Amino acid sequence: MSLYAAKKTVVNMIPGRLVRVFAAPYVAGDSLEKALAVADRLYEEKGVETTLDVLGEAEKTEAKVRGAVDAYLRALEAVKTRPYCTISIKPGHWGYYVSPELARRNIEEMAAACQAAGRGLTVDMEDTDVTEWTINLYRDLKPKYPILGTVLQSRLYRTEKDLDAFDGLKANIRMVIGIYNVPAPAAMTKKRDMKEALLKESLILLNRGHYVCFATHDIEYVRRAWKTFQDKKIPKDRYEFQMLLGVPRDHIIKELRDGGAKVRLYVPFASDWDDAIAYLRRRMLESPSMAGLVVKNLFWRHH
Numbered sequence: 001m002s003l004y005a006a007k008k009t010v011v012n013m014i015p016g017r018l019v020r021v022f023a024a025p026y027v028a029g030d031s032l033e034k035a036l037a038v039a040d041r042l043y044e045e046k047g048v049e050t051t052l053d054v055l056g057e058a059e060k061t062e063a064k065v066r067g068a069v070d071a072y073l074r075a076l077e078a079v080k081t082r083p084y085c086t087i088s089i090k091p092g093h094w095g096y097y098v099s100p101e102l103a104r105r106n107i108e109e110m111a112a113a114c115q116a117a118g119r120g121l122t123v124d125m126e127d128t129d130v131t132e133w134t135i136n137l138y139r140d141l142k143p144k145y146p147i148l149g150t151v152l153q154s155r156l157y158r159t160e161k162d163l164d165a166f167d168g169l170k171a172n173i174r175m176v177i178g179i180y181n182v183p184a185p186a187a188m189t190k191k192r193d194m195k196e197a198l199l200k201e202s203l204i205l206l207n208r209g210h211y212v213c214f215a216t217h218d219i220e221y222v223r224r225a226w227k228t229f230q231d232k233k234i235p236k237d238r239y240e241f242q243m244l245l246g247v248p249r250d251h252i253i254k255e256l257r258d259g260g261a262k263v264r265l266y267v268p269f270a271s272d273w274d275d276a277i278a279y280l281r282r283r284m285l286e287s288p289s290m291a292g293l294v295v296k297n298l299f300w301r302h303h
């Protein structure tokens with residue numbers, strides 16, 4: 001068994017109620033109202049914008065997909081009066097695993113509604129089985145719905161070539177290293193390589209006239225990216241920095257804001273705690289310190 005598979009087994013054994021205890025910093029709460037309160041406070045107190053995400057992934061029934069769409073439509077209603085909020089969605093949550101046509105129909109309806117409201121909509125990038133589909137969907141829909149954004153994962157070797165898919169689109173691309181554990185040879189295995197690619201590909205996008213959301217918690221790379229963008233005289237309204245709610249990055253966020261850079265936090269909230277728990281298990285796999293804390297706590301509870 002690989003180290004990752006072993007870690008996954010351990011994380012999946014942690015009881016859901018315990019996962020929930022560790023949810024507090026990463027999830028805005030279990031209702032839209034709680035998420036909005038977080039978004040309002042971030043904006044009013046720190047000038048930090050948000051993208052709201054209703055937790056949930058890979059729905060297998062139309063009824064569950066409908067539930068997700070309805071929860072998002074309620075969120076869109078609320079952000080109509082909040083220009084500092086955008087919305088992020090996942091193809092799996094929007095019906096891709098029921099049928100790709102259903103997901104496409106749902107996402108296009110949401111894109112139309114967001115366009116009418118003037119609010120950004122980002123289609124998150126999931127695992128490699130949907131990479132091609134997501135890029136094609138984006139290429140098809142972006143000309144009709146300029147508010148649309150999507151995500152590219154720098155760990156994938158294909159990404160550098162994928163940048164060409166956006167030529168002529170004035171795309172809005174969140175650049176991330178990617179959260180899914182894709183093995184070689186499709187993906188890089190060293191984080192440093194992923195982050196060098198993150199910076200390089202972000203610059204290519206900016207040079208081609210696209211908008212870039214530079215999304216990492218690695219302070220060294222945030223600083224390097226920001227310095228490079230400034231040295232290259234890229235206007236500040238052509239890029240922003242994004243991080244996840246709950247990752248302690250107050251200092252760098254203040255530094256960015258004081259320098260006039262736009263910062264946006266990804267703010268997940270739950271309408272169903274089972275969905276939240278699935279999301280948090282993935283976070284634990286990502287962050288050794290968090291998993292370590294949980295495991296330490298488990299040992300403590302057992303002795």
Ligand SMILES: Cc1cc2nc3c(=O)[nH]c(=O)nc-3n(C[C@H](O)[C@H](O)[C@H](O)COP(=O)(O)OP(=O)(O)OC[C@H]3O[C@@H](n4cnc5c(N)ncnc54)[C@H](O)[C@@H]3O)c2cc1C
Nearest residue numbers: 124125151176177178179215216217218242243244266287
């Ligand atoms: C706004 C946003 C949107 C994203 N959207 C997507 C997406 O659509 N598709 C996708 O595949 N991935 C997405 N990701 C996740 C991303 O791909 C990375 O997996 C994640 O950001 C961790 O990588 P890193 O660049 O921060 O570097 P790392 O080297 O993983 O982290 C740098 C530092 O930050 C700390 N850190 C990182 N994450 C956490 C955490 N969760 N809790 C505590 N500390 C942490 C680490 O301990 C480390 O010290 C998104 C990330 C962000 C910030």
